[in-house]
Every structure is written in C-alpha cells, then in structure tokens.
Amino acid sequence: MHKKSAFLLQSISFLLERPTLFALLKPYLWWLQWKNPFPTLAQFSYRITLENVLTLYGRKKPVVWASLFFPAEFIYALDGAPFYPEITAGLFSALGVGAIPLFHAESHFFSADLCSYHRLSVGASMLRFFPRPDFLCATSGICRETVPFFQTLAELFGVPLYLVDIPHEFSPKTVRYVASQLRSIAQNLKRDRRVTWDFERPFELAQKTQTVLQEIEALRRKKEVMILPPTKNLDYLPYYYQFMGSETSLSFFQKLRDELRQNPKNPLPHRLLWLHLKPFYSNFLSALLTELGLGIAFEEFAATYSGELKPKEPFQGLAEKITVMSHALMDEKARIARILQWVSEYQTEGVIQFNQWGCRQSQGMNALLRKTLRGEGVPVLFLDGDHIDRRHHTEEQWRTRLQAFAEMLGG
Amino acid sequence: MYVAGLDIGSQSTCAVIWDGEKIRGVALRPSGVNPKQRAEEVLENALREARMSRSSLGKVVATGYGRYQVEADLRVSEITCQAKGVAFFFPQVRTVIDIGGQDSKVILVDPKTGKVLDFLMNDKCAAGTGRFLELMAEVLEIDPGEYGILAEKHQEDVTLSFTCAVFAESELIGLIAQGKTKADLAAAVCQAVAKQVVRMAERLNINPPLAITGGVAQNRGVLYFLEKEIGLKPLVPPEPLLTGALGACLST
Numbered sequence: 001m002h003k004k005s006a007f008l009l010q011s012i013s014f015l016l017e018r019p020t021l022f023a024l025l026k027p028y029l030w031w032l033q034w035k036n037p038f039p040t041l042a043q044f045s046y047r048i049t050l051e052n053v054l055t056l057y058g059r060k061k062p063v064v065w066a067s068l069f070f071p072a073e074f075i076y077a078l079d080g081a082p083f084y085p086e087i088t089a090g091l092f093s094a095l096g097v098g099a100i101p102l103f104h105a106e107s108h109f110f111s112a113d114l115c116s117y118h119r120l121s122v123g124a125s126m127l128r129f130f131p132r133p134d135f136l137c138a139t140s141g142i143c144r145e146t147v148p149f150f151q152t153l154a155e156l157f158g159v160p161l162y163l164v165d166i167p168h169e170f171s172p173k174t175v176r177y178v179a180s181q182l183r184s185i186a187q188n189l190k191r192d193r194r195v196t197w198d199f200e201r202p203f204e205l206a207q208k209t210q211t212v213l214q215e216i217e218a219l220r221r222k223k224e225v226m227i228l229p230p231t232k233n234l235d236y237l238p239y240y241y242q243f244m245g246s247e248t249s250l251s252f253f254q255k256l257r258d259e260l261r262q263n264p265k266n267p268l269p270h271r272l273l274w275l276h277l278k279p280f281y282s283n284f285l286s287a288l289l290t291e292l293g294l295g296i297a298f299e300e301f302a303a304t305y306s307g308e309l310k311p312k313e314p315f316q317g318l319a320e321k322i323t324v325m326s327h328a329l330m331d332e333k334a335r336i337a338r339i340l341q342w343v344s345e346y347q348t349e350g351v352i353q354f355n356q357w358g359c360r361q362s363q364g365m366n367a368l369l370r371k372t373l374r375g376e377g378v379p380v381l382f383l384d385g386d387h388i389d390r391r392h393h394t395e396e397q398w399r400t401r402l403q404a405f406a407e408m409l410g411g
Numbered sequence: 412m413y414v415a416g417l418d419i420g421s422q423s424t425c426a427v428i429w430d431g432e433k434i435r436g437v438a439l440r441p442s443g444v445n446p447k448q449r450a451e452e453v454l455e456n457a458l459r460e461a462r463m464s465r466s467s468l469g470k471v472v473a474t475g476y477g478r479y480q481v482e483a484d485l486r487v488s489e490i491t492c493q494a495k496g497v498a499f500f501f502p503q504v505r506t507v508i509d510i511g512g513q514d515s516k517v518i519l520v521d522p523k524t525g526k527v528l529d530f531l532m533n534d535k536c537a538a539g540t541g542r543f544l545e546l547m548a549e550v551l552e553i554d555p556g557e558y559g560i561l562a563e564k565h566q567e568d569v570t571l572s573f574t575c576a577v578f579a580e581s582e583l584i585g586l587i588a589q590g591k592t593k594a595d596l597a598a599a600v601c602q603a604v605a606k607q608v609v610r611m612a613e614r615l616n617i618n619p620p621l622a623i624t625g626g627v628a629q630n631r632g633v634l635y636f637l638e639k640e641i642g643l644k645p646l647v648p649p650e651p652l653l654t655g656a657l658g659a660c661l662s663t
C-alpha cells in the first residue's frame with residue numbers, strides 16, 4: 001500500500017479508538033435537538049446515527065456485536081449497545097466508503113467470492129474502523145457463513161464469542177434447545193461479566209413497536225396508495241433489527257406511520273414484492289424502478305415477528321423469535337409459502353429478488369422459488385449483482401432486465 | 412404511419428423502416444465507438460433505401476443497449492422487440508434465443524398473444540456470446556465468418572472450458588501447441604458457445620418451435636451444435652440481425 005494512504009488509514013483508526021474524542025459530538029447533538037424539537041424522519045435518522053456513533057465509539061456501554069438474527073432485545077436487557085456488522089456494512093457501502101475495507105480484506109486472503117457483507121466487515125474490523133467489541137453473539141442462521149465470520153472476528157479482537165446453534169427444522173423441541181443455549185449464555189455473562197438482566201423494558205418496547213409495525217403493514221397493503229419510494233424501506237433496516245427493543249425503534253416507526261398516514265404518495269402502476277436486500281451504494285436502482293413504474297409494496301427483510309415476549313420466560317420467547325424468523329428464511333418450503341402469502345396479502349403482481357453475489361442462502365432456493373411462483377402465475381425476476389461491493393454492478397444490465405420485466409407485466 | 416425501428420446493439424446497429432404492413436428499408440452497420448452517430452447514419456441509409464425523408468417518419472422507436480443514447484419517441488427493451496420481430500416471421504414460435512455481441516437471451520413467448528412470458532439474460536461473462544467467437548477467432552487466426560466451414564470439417568471432438576472467455580483463450584493456445592487442427596478447434600469454440608447458451612435456455616424450458624436470432628444465428632457451426640444439444644431444429648429468420656429493429660417498429 002502507498003505510504004501516504006497507510007498513514008491516513010492508521011490515523012483514522014487511531015482517532016476512532018479514542019472514546020473521549022466522541023464527547024465532542026454532545027454539544028452538536030444537543031444543538032440538533034434544540035433546533036429541531038419535532039424532527040422529520042430524515043432528521044431523526046441523522047440524529048440517531050450520530051447518537052449511535054457516540055454510544056458505540058464513545059464506549060458509553062459494553063459494545064456487543066451480533067449477527068442479524070440475534071435479537072437486540074437480549075442485548076438491551078443486559079444494558080449493552082448492540083452493533084450489527086452486517087447492517088453497518090450496508091451503511092459503509094451507502095456512504096461510499098466500502099471499497100477500502102473490501103480491498104483490505106481481499107489483500108489479506110479473504111476471497112472475493114466471500115459474501116461482501118462479511119468481507120467488508122472483516123476489512124473494517126482489521127482496519128479498526130468498527131467500534132471495538134466487548135464480546136460477540138451470533139446464531140448459526142440464516143447462512144452457513146455467519147459462524148466462521150464471527151469466529152474470525154472473535155480471533156481478530158481477542159474477545160469471547162457466544163454462539164447459538166439453530167437447527168434447520170422447526171419444532172417445540174428446537175425452540176427449547178435454542179432457549180437452553182440462550183439461558184446458558186446469560187448465565188456465563190452473569191458469571192464472567194457480572195451482567196444484570198432486565199427484560200421488562202426491552203420486551204415492552206419491542207411489543208409496542210410490533211403494534212406500530214402492524215399498522216404500517218396495514219397501510220402498505222392498501223392498493224390505492226404507494227407510500228414509500230421503491231426499496232426505501234430497506235434503508236430502515238437498523239430500526240427493524242439493531243434498535244428493536246429500544247425507544248429509538250418505537251419512535252422511528254411511530255414517526256414513519258404518521259408520515260405515511262399524512263403523506264400518501266401516488267401509486268406506481270405495478271406493485272411488487274422485493275426479496276433479499278438491495279445494493280446500498282446505488283440510488284440509480286430506486287430511481288429506475290420509479291421511472292419504470294415498478295413500485296415495491298413489501299420487502300422480505302421487513303417481515304416482523306408477531307409472537308409474544310414474556311419477561312417471565314425471556315429465553316423461551318426469544319428462542320421462539322430466533323427460530324421462527326430464521327426458519328422462515330432457511331427452509332425452502334417455509335420461505336416460499338410466506339412469499340406466496342405476501343403476494344396475496346399485498347396484492348403484488350410479481351416478485352423481484354436481488355441476488356447477492358456468493359449468497360447460497362437465497363440463491364440455493366432460486367430454482368424451486370421460480371418454479372413455484374411461475375406455477376402460481378406470479379412473474380419473477382432475479383437481478384444479479386452485489387449489495388455492498390459496487391465492482392459487481394452494471395446499471396445498464398439492470399435497466400434492460402427491469403424494463404423487459406415492466407413490459408412483460410404491462411403487456 | 413411510417414415507423415423507424417433502431418436497434419443499437421453492442422456490435423451492430425440496425426434500422427428498419429416499416430409502413431404498417433411491410434418493410435420499406437433496412438440498413439445495418441457495426442456500432443463502432445460512437446453509437447449515437449452510427450444510429451443517425453444507419454437511419455439515413457434505411458430512409459434512402461425506402462426513398463423517404465426523415466420528416467415523413469411518424470415515430471422512431473429505439474431498442475438495444477444504446478437505446479437511451481439516441482433521440483426516439485419510444486424506447487423498448489430488446490427482449491420485447493426480439494419477441495415481436497421473430498413473431499412477424501414465425502407467428503407460432505414459443506422460444507427465442509438471441510445470441511448477440513455481448514449478451515445472450517432466452518425468451519419464452521405466448522404464440523397466441525405474442526407476449527413475453529418469461530426471459531433470462533446471461534451474466535456478465537462474454538462466454539456464450541458473439542464476442543467470445545471473435546476473441547477465439549483472433550487466437551485461431553481465422554475470420555469469424557469461417558467458423559461454419561471449418562467446423563463442418565472437424566474430425567475430433569475437443570472440449571473447451573466455457574465458463575470464462577479468458578480461460579478459454581489460454582486453453583485454446585495450449586491446444587494449438589498440442590497440434591490440434593483449426594477445424595477441430597473451430598468446432599470446439601462453436602460447441603462451447605452452444606453449450607453455454609443451452610445451459611441458460613434449459614433453466615426456462617425450451618418450448619418448440621424455437622427461433623434463433625442475432626449475429627451468431629448466421630454461424631452454421633454454432634447452429635449445428637445448438638441443434639445437437641437441444642435436439643430441435645431451430646428456425647432462423649431471413650435477417651436474424653434485423654429482428655430487434657423490426658420488433659421496435661411493431662411495438663408502437
């Protein structure tokens with residue numbers, strides 16, 4: 001690497017590892033609050049991002065890294081600050097700074113075939129761009145790459161990793177098995193880190209958030225209103241996962257619901273279901289979908305859990321949540337059944353899946369998914385590319401496929 | 412109303428002038444490095460053949476990868492246009508395989524309505540496209556037009572890797588060094604393209620009748636292996652490079 005860039009990268013990591021430096025954000029946050037006591041959704045998101053930076057990099061609380069399907073409620077219950085590297089990889093990509101960590105990981109033998117959510121996260125961890133974790137929690141669902149990825153992170157930072165094994169099949173026995181693992185992690189944390197647990201508040205907030213989310217879903221089911229720009233909802237991923245069980249998620253979704261109620265947009269001619277995530281670095285795709293009249297009525301990763309979380313049996317409830325949500329994505333039949341249900345509930349005319357380069361979880365099911373959907377008369381389009389690594393994308397190829405799909409739906 | 416259909420592809424640019432019943436003029440040239448200018452030239456040529464002036468055109472419809480680089484009243488994807496263009500020649504057709512310069516497509520068509528039912532396009536690799544044939548022709552030191560004649564003379568079956576154009580190129584150099592004949596290697600290249608296309612087409616189920624379009628449809632070697640792989644004799648429109656532009660005219 002060029003000496004100047006190496007020095008720059010080292011300086012950035014040095015600064016990011018100085019918690020006191022982030023205290024400088026406080027007056028700015030205070031000013032933001034004073035200036036916008038009733039912030040819009042975008043202003044709210046901006047403030048939350050900065051507050052999160054302050055908490056995580058300023059080391060206000062124990063920083064707990066988790067895989068996407070490890071519930072944040074567990075982390076809030078131990079008064080930790082959850083950090084989801086896979087979600088942050090999306091943020092880095094959206095901010096246009098993904099190339100540096102991707103390149104760093106690749107130059108250290110992390111293959112370019114490895115899923116870019118993990119590749120970017122490993123690179124950012126090696127460069128110390130991500131906030132240093134106190135410990136890590138991960139589940140073996142939904143994809144087989146997650147475990148080795150978290151093992152690598154544990155080794156990189158020299159911190160403990162708490163793993164939850166998720167069996168493929170779903171049954172009461174599986175839920176009990178997952179609950180017993182969560183219980184034992186909780187006991188270990190109590191013993192090793194003197195953690196005290198309080199599930200009451202995060203569970204209450206998560207349940208309230210679920211209610212608001214159900215109201216949002218009801219609004220989005222209405223055919224006459226298309227209330228979010230295509231794929232926009234996937235930018236709200238942190239509120240579905242990282243902040244679930246906190247005031248942040250609840251306030252965000254209350255705000256979103258109110259905005260949707262007040263400002264319904266004109267519907268686009270077509271209503272579609274979006275599977276998997278999207279390229280976060282590109283605004284082109286959303287603009288293209290709008291231009292072609294392809295509206296997105298619902299997204300697979302915006303699916304929420306509607307089961308009850310009881311503070312008296314916290315591990316049972318959380319185990320059920322993890323198992324239900326993972327099973328719905330890991331199991332071909334369960335996933336496809338859920339997709340068909342959304343097609344009917346949201347009255348969508350077709351389905352688009354944005355295939356992530358190297359993702360076995362989603363693409364392994366493509367043949368059956370396509371066959372079943374076509375059998376039900378539902379057109380399906382697979383778009384190939386990468387959600388994080390812009391080197392794998394070509395806008396004109398998306399345009400031709402999407403335009404042909406729109407013509408097929410419209411013709 | 413007279414309509415001009417412009418198909419600005421990665422390799423060639425075609426124009427068709429349509430009077431609502433029949434083709435009045437056609438023109439075709441390599442796309443070159445300035446597709447906008449090339450499209451203008453091709454349109455002028457087609458108009459000259461039709462003995463018409465630009466002002467008598469009711470509409471210009473553009474398709475192909477360069478469709479947004481030219482002025483047009485309507486822009487339609489090459490998938491819809493290929494389906495419509497082929498249906499003009501073969502109304503019963505149910506599957507279209509279009510092998511272009513830089514990509515290939517498989518299109519399922521409803522013969523009753525002419526609508527596209529489903530489609531697939533190849534990924535980012537040049538294997539299975541006209542560009543692959545051109546690259547390998549350079550290595551074999553032949554003109555791409557010679558593939559058919561050479562492939563007919565092949566004696567030995569040689570299998571070439573068909574997942575990556577760059578790998579295939581070095582593999583070909585190795586096979587030349589082993590003393591394989593040009594005819595055998597030309598056949599191997601044609602077979603590699605055919606296999607790559609069939610691999611994609613089979614994902615959609617090829618329903619007969621099948622038509623092949625695009626520049627590669629003029630390559631007898633590839634056609635021979637396509638027929639062998641699929642077990643179906645494909646139909647080839649009289650002008651396989653013009654179906655996209657004709658389909659553009661028919662999309663109005």
Ligand code: SF4
Nearest residue numbers: 115143356359360361
């Ligand atoms: S995109 Fe696929 S491979 Fe990557 S983390 Fe998600 S499930 Fe795993």
